[in-house]
Amino acid sequence: MIYRMLALNIDGTLVDSGGKLHKSTKEAVQYVQNKGIFVTLVTSRNYASARKVAKALKMNGLFVSHQGAYIANAEDQPVYVKRINEDVTYEIARFLESFPCQIRLVHEKFSLANKLQLNNNLLAKAIFTSGDPLGYSHQFVTDLSDSLADTPVAPPKIEAYFESQHDLEDARLAIGAMFTEVKAEQSEGFRLDIVPSGVSKLTGLLYLCDQLGISCREAVAIGDSVDDIPVIEAAGLGVAMGNAPYEVKRAADWVTRGVGDHGVAYMVKEHFRRQHPIAFLKKMNIIK
Numbered sequence: 001m002i003y004r005m006l007a008l009n010i011d012g013t014l015v016d017s018g019g020k021l022h023k024s025t026k027e028a029v030q031y032v033q034n035k036g037i038f039v040t041l042v043t044s045r046n047y048a049s050a051r052k053v054a055k056a057l058k059m060n061g062l063f064v065s066h067q068g069a070y071i072a073n074a075e076d077q078p079v080y081v082k083r084i085n086e087d088v089t090y091e092i093a094r095f096l097e098s099f100p101c102q103i104r105l106v107h108e109k110f111s112l113a114n115k116l117q118l119n120n121n122l123l124a125k126a127i128f129t130s131g132d133p134l135g136y137s138h139q140f141v142t143d144l145s146d147s148l149a150d151t152p153v154a155p156p157k158i159e160a161y162f163e164s165q166h167d168l169e170d171a172r173l174a175i176g177a178m179f180t181e182v183k184a185e186q187s188e189g190f191r192l193d194i195v196p197s198g199v200s201k202l203t204g205l206l207y208l209c210d211q212l213g214i215s216c217r218e219a220v221a222i223g224d225s226v227d228d229i230p231v232i233e234a235a236g237l238g239v240a241m242g243n244a245p246y247e248v249k250r251a252a253d254w255v256t257r258g259v260g261d262h263g264v265a266y267m268v269k270e271h272f273r274r275q276h277p278i279a280f281l282k283k284m285n286i287i288k
Helices: 023-034 047-056 086-096 122-128 144-150 165-178 201-212 226-234 246-251 263-274 278-283
Strands: 005-008 038-041 063-065 070-072 078-081 102-106 110-114 137-141 157-161 182-186 191-196 219-223 237-240
Touching (some): 005 023, 005 263, 023 038, 023 263, 038 201, 047 063, 047 070, 063 201, 086 102, 086 165, 110 144, 137 144, 201 219, 201 226, 226 237, 226 246, 237 246
Parallel strands (some): 005 219, 219 237
Antiparallel strands (some): 063 070, 070 078, 102 110, 157 191
């Protein structure tokens, strides 16, 4: 099989828990790009944070952020945006305020959160390790729903950070029953991710493939998170990182090394060195 796209998750795949993007990973991505293969990101991160990584990797094309809700290039030229409308955002925020949780509206240009402090302080940890650029503003208000009543926001994504699995599950089930406009799924730890209905990393990748005229079966996808599983299963070659949970590895065709052991670079060297450049394959009429 000839692959024309490499789709990469960011956290736990390209960068480690400390936010470090290794030199070997940058070189591997450049190697693939030099062969004419389209390299993209498919991430839950906000657009600004994903763009920072894209620029570090010298990627100029489209990439998927906000878990599929925002697709744009590094020059902030979106081709697809799906938002949670202002009224639904307000109602969800007001509902979540009945729980002891930290609520964060993740817009492509800023985040807006309540000031509630929890013992685990997951939101502060998430912001500290997010790799957001300096221009991405983190705003905090005492009463989120009051703030939204005065200044409505329509974010592509909402995050809620809980202290207990019981509260998270109660909120997830209730949001699923009350709001058909959104989908709520548990992410890492006690974080609940809320995105517009019909949005996922997979829908983002499929949209991108359609825009580029590339079949999803011509893509290699590398990830480490549970929300990467549909992408890994749909790709022509699905790769799990060595640090991924068992269920992600089980869904993959191939398991590479962990992010601390340069897993992306290892996979690229093992596989893409065997594939001729795309320009050569076209010249030989092997592909169109």
